[in-house]
Amino acid sequence: MSTLPxxxxxxxxxxxxxxxxxxxxxxxxxxxxxxxxLPVVSIFGLWYGAILWSGLPAxxxxxxxxxxxxxxxxxxxxxxxxxxxxxxxxxxxxxANVVGIGLAVLLVALPIGGLVVMPAAxxxxxxxxxxxxxxxxxxxxxxxxxxxxxxxxxGFFPVLVNTHRGLLAVDPIVLDRMRILxxxxxxxxxxxxxPYSLPFIVAAQEITGSASIxxxxxxxxxxxxxxxxxxxxxxMMQYRGDQVYAVALVAAAISxxxxxxxxxxxxxxxxxxxxxxxx
Amino acid sequence: MSxxxxxxxxxxxxxxxxALGTVDLEAEPGEFxxxxxxxxxxxTTLLRIVADLEAPSTGSVRVGGEPPSQVRRKKMLGxxxxxxxxxxxxxxxxxxxxxxxxxxxxxxxxxxxLRDFGLGGHERKRPAQLSxxxxxxxxxxxxxxxxxxxxxxxxxxSALDEMKRxxxxxxxGRELVVRPRTVLFVTHHIDEAVLLADKVVVFTxxxxxxxxxxxxxxxxxxxxxxxxxxxxxxxxxxxxELLFEREEAAA
Numbered sequence: 001m002s003t004l005p006x007x008x009x010x011x012x013x014x015x016x017x018x019x020x021x022x023x024x025x026x027x028x029x030x031x032x033x034x035x036x037x038l039p040v041v042s043i044f045g046l047w048y049g050a051i052l053w054s055g056l057p058a059x060x061x062x063x064x065x066x067x068x069x070x071x072x073x074x075x076x077x078x079x080x081x082x083x084x085x086x087x088x089x090x091x092x093x094x095x096a097n098v099v100g101i102g103l104a105v106l107l108v109a110l111p112i113g114g115l116v117v118m119p120a121a122x123x124x125x126x127x128x129x130x131x132x133x134x135x136x137x138x139x140x141x142x143x144x145x146x147x148x149x150x151x152x153x154x155g156f157f158p159v160l161v162n163t164h165r166g167l168l169a170v171d172p173i174v175l176d177r178m179r180i181l182x183x184x185x186x187x188x189x190x191x192x193x194x195p196y197s198l199p200f201i202v203a204a205q206e207i208t209g210s211a212s213i214x215x216x217x218x219x220x221x222x223x224x225x226x227x228x229x230x231x232x233x234x235x236m237m238q239y240r241g242d243q244v245y246a247v248a249l250v251a252a253a254i255s256x257x258x259x260x261x262x263x264x265x266x267x268x269x270x271x272x273x274x275x276x277x278x279x
Numbered sequence: 280m281s282x283x284x285x286x287x288x289x290x291x292x293x294x295x296x297x298a299l300g301t302v303d304l305e306a307e308p309g310e311f312x313x314x315x316x317x318x319x320x321x322x323t324t325l326l327r328i329v330a331d332l333e334a335p336s337t338g339s340v341r342v343g344g345e346p347p348s349q350v351r352r353k354k355m356l357g358x359x360x361x362x363x364x365x366x367x368x369x370x371x372x373x374x375x376x377x378x379x380x381x382x383x384x385x386x387x388x389x390x391x392x393l394r395d396f397g398l399g400g401h402e403r404k405r406p407a408q409l410s411x412x413x414x415x416x417x418x419x420x421x422x423x424x425x426x427x428x429x430x431x432x433x434x435x436x437s438a439l440d441e442m443k444r445x446x447x448x449x450x451x452g453r454e455l456v457v458r459p460r461t462v463l464f465v466t467h468h469i470d471e472a473v474l475l476a477d478k479v480v481v482f483t484x485x486x487x488x489x490x491x492x493x494x495x496x497x498x499x500x501x502x503x504x505x506x507x508x509x510x511x512x513x514x515x516x517x518x519x520e521l522l523f524e525r526e527e528a529a530a
Contacts, residue, residue, distance in 0.1 A: 176332055177364040180356050181381040181425070191381070195368055 062242040070242040071249065077231070078250055084226040086254070088144060089216040092151020096208050099152060100159025101201070108167045108193070109185075125157040129215065133222050142223040147216060154215045155208040162204035166197025202266030209262045210255040217251055281309040281461045282355065282428040284329065288338030290486070291324050298324045300488035301338065304480060311455065311462045311499065313472035315518065316482025316490075322465045323433050325487075329463060330358055330431050342429055350429070354382040357427030357460075361434040363418035365406050371417045372402040375424045382425035389424065395457075396420045397450070412443040419451070423458070432464045436471065444468070445503060448475060452500035469518045473511055474501055481521045491521055 047064050054061060071078070103121070107114050132153055136146045170193055178188050220229025228247050235243035284306040291299040299321030306312050314322045327333040329340055331347035342350040350356060358364070365374050375389040386392075393402050396416045406414055415435065423430065436444040452475050455462065466472050472479045479493045493514060497505065505511050 171362075171364070173360045173362055173364040174366065176330075176358060176360065177378075177421075178381065179332060180330060180351060180358045181378065182352050182354060183381050187381060191377070192366070195366070 059239040059241040062245055066242045067245040067249065070240075071246040074243060074246060078228070078247060081226060081228050081231045081247075082250060082254070084224075085213070085216050085220060085228045085251075088147040088151060088219070088227065089212040091144075091148045092155060092216060093209060093212040095148060095152035096155030096212070097159055097205075100156040100204070100208075101163050103156075103160050104163035104167060104197075105189075107164050121157055121160055124153055129154060129218065130222070133219055137223050142225070147219045147224065147227075150219050151212050151215050155212055158207045159201070159204045162200040163197055166200025167193045169200065170196045198269050199266075202262070202269060205262045205266060206259060210259045213251060213255045213258060281459055282343035282350075283308050284312075284429065284461060284463070285341040286325070286329070286338070287340075289325065289328060289335045289340060290337045291321065291328060291333060292336045297486035299328075300483070300486040302487070302489055304489065304492075306461055306463070306478075309459045309461055310478065311464065311476045313464045313466055313476035313479045314482065315466060315469060315472050315479060315522065316487055317484045317522065318467075319485045320482040320487030321485060322482060322487065326431050326433055326463055326465055329429075330356055354384050354425055355428040357422040357425070357430045359419055359422045359430065359432040359435040361437055363406070363414045365414065365417055365421060367406050370403045370405055371398060371409070371420075374417060374421050378421045378424040384425040386424050386426040389420075392420045392424060393417070395454070412439055412447060415439060415447065423460075426458075428460055430460050430462045432462060434465055434467065437467065444471065449500075449503050451475070456500050469515050469522070470506065473514050473518070474503070474505060475499070479514075479518060481518060493518060493521075 044064055050056075051061055051063060058066070103117055107117060129150060132150050133146070136149055140146045140149070174192055174196075175188070178192055183191075216227065217229040217232070220227030221233050222229070224230045228251055232244050232247050235241075235247065284304070286302055286304040288301055288303060289299070290297070290301045302321075302325060304312070314325065316322055324333060328335050329342065329347055331351045340347050342355070345353075347356075365371075366377065369377060371393060372389050375392055379386050379389070390402060393399065396419065398413060398416055398420070401409065401413060406417070409417065415438070419435070436447050439447065448471050464472070464476060469479075473495055476495055477499065479495065481490045481493065482488065483490045495514060497508075497510065
């Protein structure tokens with residue numbers, strides 16, 4: 001058996017001073033603490049600054065402690081409406097992915113379909129959501145189906161475009177390798193095209209995921225009698241600025257959590273950024 | 280396992296551009312044929328026709344008496360490109376096993392193959408963690424993992440530096456003695472062609488035709504010391520003459 005010898009060179013071990021590990025751990029903790037503290041300080045600093053300099057009344061710009069108090073007192077009510085919003089956002093997010101990924105696969109299998117699908121998708125993308133909501137509410141009422149459909153229509157476009165781009169991003173040399181091995185179209189799709197497109201699909205999720213929450217709230221604000229959007233509407237009519245801000249805080253926290261979750265899962269699916277890829 | 284190749288009257292055009300002139304070429308089972316010629320003369324196109332990745336405009340190709348499509352279906356072809364065709368998310372060993380799974384041919388045990396290719400201890404590394412030379416060896420191991428009878432190589436070592444290219448070329452020559460197979464090898468390096476091949480086929484500029492087939496009458500594998508042999512010097516000088524003469528004529 002012929003074996004190509006691999007040249008090995010003993011790598012020198014770096015000298016580590018005692019206590020440097022403890023110092024590094026402390027430094028890391030400080031870094032994490034600063035990452036949490038600095039945004040909080042800057043947000044509340046700006047908030048108090050705005051109250052001081054704007055002179056707006058408390059029902060327009062309440063103090064942070066009043067908002068936090070409302071958040072605690074009204075939590076059962078906010079939680080109830082939050083569940084409605086999450087239902088619409090999650091269903092819309094799933095549907096946006098089913099439609100977006102489905103259409104992207106169709107376009108790769110039948111490129112001529114792009115002549116029909118892409119103009120329709122771009123048109124749909126550019127119709128103002130207000131129009132979509134109005135038309136769908138007239139056609140289907142103000143139930144959950146209408147809200148899910150609007151979230152779907154608003155969210156599927158980034159998924160479609162990114163997935164399509166990802167499915168076509170396969171290195172032609174890898175496709176030649178698959179053809180030489182007489183791989184089936186299904187094998188090429190599942191074992192090459194789909195994994196290649198994962199980083200693109202993940203990037204789309206980061207947009208569609210948090211947008212689903214924001215869009216769900218906007219629709220509820222317009223037509224619904226449940227959900228955080230509806231709650232904001234009601235609070236505004238009662239000059240309850242504290243409740244509007246409390247709901248806004250919850251919505252922002254949920255959007256951030258969704259974004260972080262997608263980012264975390266995406267990092268583990270993304271072969272270009274996985275921890276094992278780093279040298 | 281190795282097969283003969285018969286290329287008769289093969290030419291190829293893409294639209295109004297003739298990529299390859301009419302070519303006739305025969306290869307014995309286990310023979311190593313190097314194709315050299317100026318850029319754009321159609322060497323790669325010929326390789327792709329034999330691989331059933333392109334269709335010839337005229338003529339026919341037979342590999343072991345069968346058309347390339349049939350040979351491809353029998354998973355008897357291996358392809359090594361200039362850039363590694365490895366999957367970026369797969370570890371070295373998984374990439375080799377991937378070839379065997381897709382081809383549904385067990386071939387050699389993947390770990391043995393990688394060890395023989397000097398990649399012992401690196402089996403679980405991903406492409407981003409391997410050097411260019413190591414990556415090309417994973418590429419080679421994956422290309423022959425299903426034990427193909429015909430290996431088609433398109434400038435496989437050209438992305439490597441001079442030292443690595445020589446080292447890998449010499450090793451590959453020895454590897455072919457252990458596991459003989461017919462090889463079609465496209466290269467721009469005359470020295471590499473003479474060191475590795477049984478026959479060097481010299482192409483004319485585009486649209487490429489065969490200008491001359493030069494036999495290398497020294498048994499394989501050849502050591503790099505062969506480069507200082509008067510025969511090596513004579514053959515490479517003759518090949519250079521053939522290539523530069525054509526380029527001057529074209530100019």
